[in-house]
Amino acid sequence: QQQVKQSPQSLIVQKGGISIINCAYENTAFDYFPWYQQFPGKGPALLIAIRPDVSEKKEGRFTISFNKSAKQFSLHIMDSQPGDSATYFCAASSKGSARQLTFGSGTQLTVLP
C-alpha cells in the first residue's frame, strides 16, 4: 500500500491560531516523512521532515508529531500568520522504493488577518 492520506482538504485559521494537518499511511516500510509548502504558481519547497525514531520535531513555529503505532503524523503551525497561507503536502518514502516520494493530496491553508 503506497497511499498517504491527508486531511483536511482545506483549512481556515485566524491569525495567531494553531493550524493542524494530519496524514496517515499504511506502508510500514516508510521511514522518512517530509512536509512540503507550496505557494500559488510555485514549486513545493521542503518545510520540515522527520524519521520514525523520534516522536516530535520542531523548527521554529512548525512541529511534526509522529505516532508510529498509529501510522499517523501531523504538522502543527503555531501562531499562524497570513504569510503561511499556502498548500501543504505530506509525503513519505522508503529505501525499498528507491526513495521515491509518495505525496498526500494536499491541504490548502488560509490564515485570516
Add this chain to the structure above:
Amino acid sequence: DGGITQSPKYLFRKEGQNVTLSCEQNLNHDAMYWYRQDPGQGLRLIYYSQIVNDFQKGDIAEGYSVSREKKESFPLTVTSAQKNPTAFYLCASSSGQENIQYFGAGTRLSVL
C-alpha cells in the same frame, strides 16, 4: 544562482501536437523527477531518472516520454497520446541518502 530551471512557464498545445517541457539543474544532483499536479490530487510521478542514460516509469507514464542524455537535463515530452494534458508540471532533483527533493517553479500546460 543554484537551482532547478523549468521552461517555459506557460505552454499551449494544439490537438495532435507533441510538446517538450525543459528542466535543467545545476545542483549536481544524480536523480531527477517529473510530476504532474492536478487540483485536489497532489503530485503524481510521471518518470524518474537516477542516473544519466537511464530512466523509469512512474505511476502515470502513459502519453509521456523523457530522455536523460546529460546529468543536468531531463526534458519531458507530452505526446499526442496524452488525451488530458492540461496540468501543472513539476520537475525535481535530489541526491543523498534521504532523497530530499528540490522542485522547479513548474510549467503550466493548457490545450488550445
